[in-house]
Each structure stands twice: as C-alpha cells, then as structure tokens.
Amino acid sequence: MAKKFAIKDYESIGVFLIMELVALVSFCLGGTVIVFHYVGFVVSLLAFFFAYQSYDKKELKSLILIGAPIIVLAICLAFGNLYGGFSNFLANFGVFLAIPSFFLVGMSARRTKNLSIENVLLCLGFGAALLVLISLVITYAQYGMFYTLIYKNTPAYYYEGNLYNVTKEMSWLNGFKVNEVSLKYAGLFGVLLCSALPALMFIDPKANTKKFVMVASIGVVGLLSIVTIVNLTALIFLIPVLVIALVYRFLRDNKKFWKVATWIFEVIFGFAIAALIFAFLNALVPGVHNFTSGNAVLNRLFNTNRIMAPFNNVVGAMFKSFNLFGFPVHSAADIEGKNSDIIFADSGIFELEIIKEGGFFALLAFLMILVVMFISISKYYLERSKDSHAVKVSLLCFVVSFFLYSSFAWENAPFTHSDIFLTVGRSFPFLILLFVLGLMYFPLMKEEPIFNTFERKSNSNADKKEVEYLDKDYVFTDANKEEVVDDGKDNIVV
Amino acid sequence: MKKSLVLLPLFALALCSCVKTAELYPDDAYCHTEFDLNYYTEWNNVDTLKINTTKTVSAIVAPPQEGLSPSAVEFGNKNKLTSIDTSFAYGYLSKLYDGRISCGGLYQKSRVQLDKTGYATFFPKQLKSASTFYMALRGGTTCEKPLRANLIVDYEVTFYIHITNSDAYDKVVYKLNDVQTITDFGGDTRLYSFSLTESIKDAVAMSITYNLKDTSHPEIADDYKDEEKEHFAIMLYEILLPNSTWF
Structure with a gap:
C-alpha cells in the first residue's frame, strides 16, 4: 500500500534550505544580491508551506499589521524612481519579492518543527564570520595590523591618479575578488558579529563547551575586525551592545529598574518625537528654517551639523512631485538639478537612504514596521518567547546595533575605488535584518502563540x-x- | 589548543606584507596651496643605476594637440597606461597614467609639478614594445599676473634599458628642442608626441628633465631654489605609450 504523503517527511528539506539560505546570504556569496532575491522567494514559499499548519486564523489575521507595511515598503523600494520604476523589471521585481520573503523565512524558521533557532543563528553567524575573517586576513596581508593608527599622519595614497585615504578602508571579499571597502561598511558586519558575545553570559562553558566556543568564535572574529584595525566608529557602537547585554543579564527581572527606565524612555521618546516634528518643519517650512538659521544654537542643532544637513536636503526634497516615490537621478522636472547631488551624497543615515530609494511612502511603511516590531519584541517576544536567554540577548543586540549603526554610519558607496552605489533595498545586510525581524516577530493578536509549544509533543526515541x-x-x-x-x-x- | 592560540597572533603578524602601505603621503603632499611646496623632485633611485652606454636622439616632435579638445581627451582616456596594464594604477605617479591630459578641475591632484631637475621612476614592468611616446603638459609660474605665453623649453626624455645578464643599463635620451610650451593658460595643456625611432625594448625606467630656454621673461627661473626670481614649473599631466606591451 502506498505511503500517505506527510509534510513532516519532507520538512528536513525546508530546514536545509533555510539554513543554507541564511548562511549564504550572510556570507554575501558571489557579491550579487539579485540571485538571492529570487532564491529567497522560492525558499520562503517552501518554508511557509511547511510551517503553515502551525498558524491559527487569529495569528494569520494579525500578520496584516506587519505584512501590509512590509508589502508597501517592498513596492516602494523595488519600483521607486531611483531605479527607474518598472523599466528594469527583472532586478526590481526581485527586490519586491525578497523583502517580504526574507521576513517570511524568518517567521517560518521559528515554526519549522525540526529547526533549532540556535542552529539557524549559528549558520548566520558563521556565514558572516567567515566573510569577515577572510577579509581580515587579506587586510592584514595588505595593510598590516593597527594601520589606521600607524598611518594616521601619512594616510594618503594614489590609485589610478585619484587620492584615497588608507585609514578609511580595508580589504573585503566581494564575490570572488577582493575590493577595498570603507571601514564604515565593514564595521557594520563587525558590530553585528559582536552581538553574539553577550550570549556567552548565558552559556555554561563547562557544560556546553562546543556551543560556547562556536558562539565565542563568531563574536571574536567581529571584535578582531574592529580592534585590530582600530575602527573607531564601530568601537563606539559596541557600547550599546555592552549596555544591553549587561542590563539583560543583571537587571531584566528588576521591576524597579524597568519602572524607572520606562519612565525615562518615555520622556526621552517624547522629546525625540517633538524634535523630529520640529526638524521636519524646519526642513519643509521656509519660515521655520529662517527662524532656526537666525539663531546660532538652533542653527547648529538643526541645520549645520553632520546629521541635520543631509536630513534637511533629503526631507526638503521629499515632497517634490517627482521625488514622492523615490528620487530619480535624472528628471526633467528637477529644474534646479539638485537630485543627483542629494542622491549620491553620503548621508550616513539609513532612513534617509530609504527615502531616496522609495520616497515618502517607503519611510512611512518603514516607520510602521519599526513600531509594530518594537511592540512585538518588547511586549511579546522578550517576555513570552521560550527562546533561551542566549538567543534572546543575541537577537536583541543584533537588531538594536543594526538600527543604531545604520542610523549614523550607513555607507551608500562602500567600494573605495568605485562609484557603485549601494541602496538599502539591494544590500545583503538588509536581507539579514528582515530575516532576524521575522524570527523575532510575535503575532500581536494572540496571547500565547502556538509555535512556542507545538514542538516535540512526543517523547519518542527519535x-x-x-x-x-x-x-x-x-x-x-x-x-x-x-x-x-x-x-x-x-x-x-x- | 593553547599553543595554537598563542601562535595565532604570530601568524597574523607573519601575514603582514603591507603592500598597500608601501607608498603613503601626508594629506597635503604635493597638493599644497603654496606653489613651491608642490615640486616632485624624486628620482626613486634611478640615478643610482649603473650606466653602460648613452645614446642621444633628436626627437622630431609632432604638432601638439590641444589638451582640452574632445579628440585629445578621448585619446588620453583610450590609451592610458592603467588600461594597458593595471600595475600602473598604484602610486603617486599613477596620476601620469590615468588618462587625464588636462586639469579637469582637480588642480594639483591631476598633475606632477617638475622643476628643471625633473623626475625619474621605474616602470612597474619591463617594456616589451612601444612605437610612440606622448606627454601632456603645460608651463606654470608663480607670477601674480598669469604670463599667458608660449615659452621655449628643451626637454630630455630618457629611457633606461636593462641589459640581459648584466647589472648595467643603456640610456636612450630623446632630446626635444625648442618646444613651444603653453604657460599660464589656466588648465589648458598640449599633448606632445614623438616616434621612438631608437628602440626602447627592455626599458625599466624613464626620466624627464627640462631647461627653460626662453629669455623673453627674465623674471622667471626654472629652478625653484632661486629666491630672486619667480618660479617656472612644468605641470606634467600624462605619459602615454599607446599600444605598448609589457612583461
């Protein structure tokens, strides 16, 4: 008699594909992200197919809260004016598919019965660590160690007649060749790898030596890539990782601390929202801009510093009709001809790059995703997920350090000797972020998510x-x- | 396990060959706002070579092309040495191999400023064949009011030919006499060329020197150490050896 088709018999394929996808994307294999856009879509379909039975109707309904802004963000980033809308369809359609797909892969990974979250994270970590380690070895060979300090006074070199600064770059494995990339770009990977280190506080090195060594090696590679090159920008962003780790380790159950911290957070958040609204008004309303320009302190705060100058340029141009769905490089309507200057200027701010790529609606969708994920993670994931503390603290550090680093040190032209422009929606790190967010996503309309308890219901020998x-x-x-x-x-x- | 951990930093140090840090400069090297601080007078040990014979050739200089003309710009870009061999891409003198035959708004960053002692350099590879030599340059002075003149300058372009199975080198000196050199016309340059009638196969180095012959402007000198006169410099933008082969 023919055996009945059972999904669980083929689940190992899904497990393999998810782990393979995660490892290869974090390794940035081939340097060409478009391939992984389509591969990620296929894997997401399979992964969702295997995990579908673990959803109930209420969970699926609550997915609209996160699914809708993700779809909007995908449409805006994929078909925004920066990349010519529908003209370069194959590449742009890949971006549209990839953004929800990687989030879905993350969500489905959590619901795949035989897939350990820790193993998925190890795959992710090892993929990125291998990339960084290879690049580090090549950097040592070509530049030496601590070269950013050693050559601080003689940093200039010439390549093809152009002047470059050796203390602002390192060697990087890009696909199957080695390129020079900016330290800001490489620093993102280093900081993300270091988010594995807090997990060591929750792993017994004697009882779990193998796991301890694996996690430590991932984190140490990240740390080496920052310390031995003396990447000061990345070093600064290790501080939040350390703070989160210590708070989680020693204060997570301290109700008094959280009461005070929540109050402080709410006050700061309130001020931040007010400042942001004022900043938007300053960028968009000439009267407000004139007011701030006339005062030395306000001018420094809202106009002439490294963050607000690009903010004003991008936000100021955001509501022009030809920029509403992303900034086109060349547009007949751009009479002042400022668009290409704004686009190619390195703002260093991830959120501004999203506006350039997808326009105002991309920003709105992104902010909505941030809000939903913030509630999901802080209110549901951290309190109710049965992930180990090691996993929770690593994921939390990963997400926080990604957003902090990218909000201040995003690199839109990472290759030193080339003008290749790297947008958010077409970068490997963004795909990894989407996957991790999917992994951490807790449906908001279900009190006790099924996926926490569905696994391993039997105690069979297998x-x-x-x-x-x-x-x-x-x-x-x-x-x-x-x-x-x-x-x-x-x-x-x- | 502990021993291998100890050896790891040593392994890392052993890897350091520092290829990318072999030729580094301060930020403002040769890009200073002060004219006299931008002279490149390096001979990079070419002057220490043991010379066997010296052959001098009078080069016949073809009518120069205007450096700002589209055809000249395209020619420079198409025949730059960095396209012929990527080993020319590294180093300060890669400015002379990048295809830019005029200023292009880059000022000091696009040119090598020479006084009469000129400069010399080893090629990154050995020359196998070349038929024509091009150089894009102009004159520049410290005169407050730009001269806007064509000054008569003599040039010597010297190639150092490696002699097989020997540590000595033959010199082939091409003399370019009475060359009208456009001076102080902003970023405008001239692309001069001459045929390499005497073979320079196996050349490993070259040098360029010049002598300001023009006496119509006695207030300027081609020696930047002369403190009594205004200074004249050759701004060299490009060296071209179209269709050359290297090994």
Missing part, C-alpha cells in the same frame, strides 16, 4: 535523539515543560 544532537541542555516541550528549570544560564536542566 525525538530524544534529535534533541541530543541539537542541544541536549535545551528542550522546550509542552509535554514536559513543568519539569523545566531555568537557572538563569543557558543550560536548562530537565
């Missing part, structure tokens, strides 16, 4: 062996969760 292979110290199961003891470290004893 399941037990699998548990031993994946992580013998960490088991989450509905059948025996009352026996689980959490001693604060990542070696939950059953």
